[in-house]
Amino acid sequence: MIPDKELLAALEELGCRATAPRRAIAELLEQKLDSFTVEALSEELPSVGRATVYRTIKLLLEAGAVCKLATIDVSQMYSLCRVGHHDHHSVCIQCGAVEEFRAAAVERLISAISAEIPGEVIDHRIELYVVCGFCPSDGE
Amino acid sequence: MIPDKELLAALEELGCRATAPRRAIAELLEQKLDSFTVEALSEELPSVGRATVYRTIKLLLEAGAVCKLATIDVSQMYSLCRVGHHDHHSVCIQCGAVEEFRAAAVERLISAISAEIPGEVIDHRIELYVVCGFCPSDGE
DNA sequence: TACTTATTGCTAGTAAGTCTCAATAATGTC
DNA sequence: GACATTATTGAGACTTACTAGCAATAAGTA
Numbered sequence: 001m002i003p004d005k006e007l008l009a010a011l012e013e014l015g016c017r018a019t020a021p022r023r024a025i026a027e028l029l030e031q032k033l034d035s036f037t038v039e040a041l042s043e044e045l046p047s048v049g050r051a052t053v054y055r056t057i058k059l060l061l062e063a064g065a066v067c068k069l070a071t072i073d074v075s076q077m078y079s080l081c082r083v084g085h086h087d088h089h090s091v092c093i094q095c096g097a098v099e100e101f102r103a104a105a106v107e108r109l110i111s112a113i114s115a116e117i118p119g120e121v122i123d124h125r126i127e128l129y130v131v132c133g134f135c136p137s138d139g140e
Numbered sequence: 141m142i143p144d145k146e147l148l149a150a151l152e153e154l155g156c157r158a159t160a161p162r163r164a165i166a167e168l169l170e171q172k173l174d175s176f177t178v179e180a181l182s183e184e185l186p187s188v189g190r191a192t193v194y195r196t197i198k199l200l201l202e203a204g205a206v207c208k209l210a211t212i213d214v215s216q217m218y219s220l221c222r223v224g225h226h227d228h229h230s231v232c233i234q235c236g237a238v239e240e241f242r243a244a245a246v247e248r249l250i251s252a253i254s255a256e257i258p259g260e261v262i263d264h265r266i267e268l269y270v271v272c273g274f275c276p277s278d279g280e
Numbered sequence: 281t282a283c284t285t286a287t288t289g290c291t292a293g294t295a296a297g298t299c300t301c302a303a304t305a306a307t308g309t310c
Numbered sequence: 311g312a313c314a315t316t317a318t319t320g321a322g323a324c325t326t327a328c329t330a331g332c333a334a335t336a337a338g339t340a
Binding site: 090092099101105106109110112113114116117118119120121122123124125126127128129130131132133135 | 230232239241245246249250252253254256257258259260261262263264265266267268269270271272273275
């Protein structure tokens with residue numbers, strides 16, 4: 001996973017200062033393997049103001065160190081991104097666990113589609129909703 | 141596009157009654173080629189209560205007649221779905237226009253990926269963020 | 281150490297969406 | 311058609327996720 005130093009470095013690249021609250025957020029984030037909500041993060045860091053947590057995640061989002069998941073329900077989920085990779089996510093619809101996956105085929109697919117549709121493709125988002133290996137797949 | 145009759149029929153399949161507010165929503169929806177927010181829909185239907193609009197869209201969502209788009213910003217966008225098709229969407233990041241596209245390659249890709257990752261793939265979501273043919277693609 | 285400026289943490293505000301509940305409208309039965 | 315039953319509605323209060331404003335504070339710098 002990303003060492004918190006990298007998270008902080010990502011912020012510094014944006015011209016941000018490395019403050020105690022940001023260090024605390026980076027440290028906690030470093031341990032997050034799954035997806036998370038900002039609200040939950042904030043609850044785990046009672047010493048840091050909610051607004052600061054939101055602000056920091058927003059910065060990390062800009063820096064590309066975390067990314068927003070397009071979950072089905074309302075809650076905004078985020079997940080760490082390995083810097084420099086453009087990964088896609090699979091979300092377990094039962095336990096919520098998020099896995100990143102890479103597939104060169106995806107990139108090929110996107111460029112193939114780009115050629116077929118009008119306009120210019122700027123970005124894409126691919127998410128798989130799965131029942132992960134640890135969850136029982138009842139019915140469906 | 142979907143005749144509003146079909147939208148109502150979709151609701152009736154769920155065991156819902158065809159009421160005047162639902163008819164009004166279906167009629168308006170029938171004309172929506174683009175994506176829309178429930179809030180905007182509600183503003184166009186001052187005679188129908190906000191809660192009712194939200195409730196009806198939720199029902200149509202369950203019925204599979206509309207689907208939720210995973211837009212980058214916070215606002216929840218919806219779009220009509222042709223019943224029986226599982227289309228994907230491209231969203232113009234400048235004007236917000238939504239196009240549906242179908243690509244058999246997508247389905248093939250998904251099954252290829254399914255084989256590679258642990259767990260069972262239930263559903264997928266693919267969205268392209270584009271600058272559509274009608275918008276100037278400045279910079280980026 | 282003092283200065284400048286970014287950052288923080290309150291708190292209040294906003295936006296999207298849900299809940300409650302009494303009033304009302306749809307359907308089925310006679 | 312009248313009546314009973316049950317789904318639906320609308321108004322507004324409420325919740326949740328998030329942002330804005332602003333005085334207090336902490337970082338980097340001279």
